[in-house]
Amino acid sequence: MTLLATAVVLLAAVVAVHLLFTFGLVARVRELQQNGGAHVHNTQVPRPGTVVGPFSVTGVDGVTISEADLAGPVQVGFFQVGCGPCRMLSDALVAAPPQARLVSMVQGDPDAPEATERLVAKLGVLGRVVLIGVDDPVLSAFEIVAFPTLLHTHSGVVTASGTRLDDFAQAAGAPAKVA
Template sequence: MTVLTTAVVLLAVVTALHVLLTFGLVTRIRELQQQVAGMPAKDPDLPRFGQVVAPFSVTDLDGDPISEADLAGPVQVGFFAAGCAPCTTMSDWLAKEPPATRFIALIDGDPAADNTKRLIAKLSPLGRVALIDPEHTSVLAFAITSFPTLLHLDSGVVTASGSRPSHFTGTPLPVA
């Protein structure tokens, strides 16, 4: 009887381990499917992989126009709001890990405010910067629902998107 009890307990332990392993594999497969689809995990409101940017026009701080024509080839576009803590985190990350390709920063903020000036000073060395408001056509053209949002684009098509640096872990960055 002791042998039979030991065998049943051993079989129960092996079955429980198998169920846990299967659950872990299913979870990992779902994460990988989201990455292949260009969607960072747990953030379905971001622009999706394959989305084409609609026409828009904005003027950068140097007075030069930026439009969908400027999205030819690989480019990163970031949307930021002055005074937004997650935007500060994202801009700090970008300052430490500069984009390997062209970069465009679109900032919602009052040009006279100190927090806007700090954000501009941090992002200007990375590429072109323009000031926008949340209802600007560029926000609609890129389907932005929250700040910050960072997009990797290739010829105006979204190849990756995220609102936190962790969304880009393991994501190949566009290179010019």
């Protein structure tokens, strides 16, 4: 009889723990639903509301681009030669071009000039392309720490960011509140 009572108490404890986890999960789902189903923000990309810092870079066409050129909605992509996710994302962008103006920042590879040229040419059909170095100041201006990174900006403020085409495509045209 004592063995049966111990088993029942142990089973009740396990059920209680599972019930607590279930309530926690239900609360989290409700919280996400109240926030419009938004997913957890990737901490490696600039958050919406981030103000783009001052920068000046020269595109492959020889034209200088600065923060002043971010007036209105502009989408900015950061890509790296030899990066698998960057290749997949650039392929997806070519297949479904963004509607807003696109500026692509490409971190080239001096040891692979042909690969660099291919990526620049592929992204060139979508808009302006800038070839940047490893420690280029434009990376600091946009707070870029990972490749690929996609940003939607409006008047120099990041309104959406992510690493996937879905993040990029869902960017709203309205400016975000500056944090």
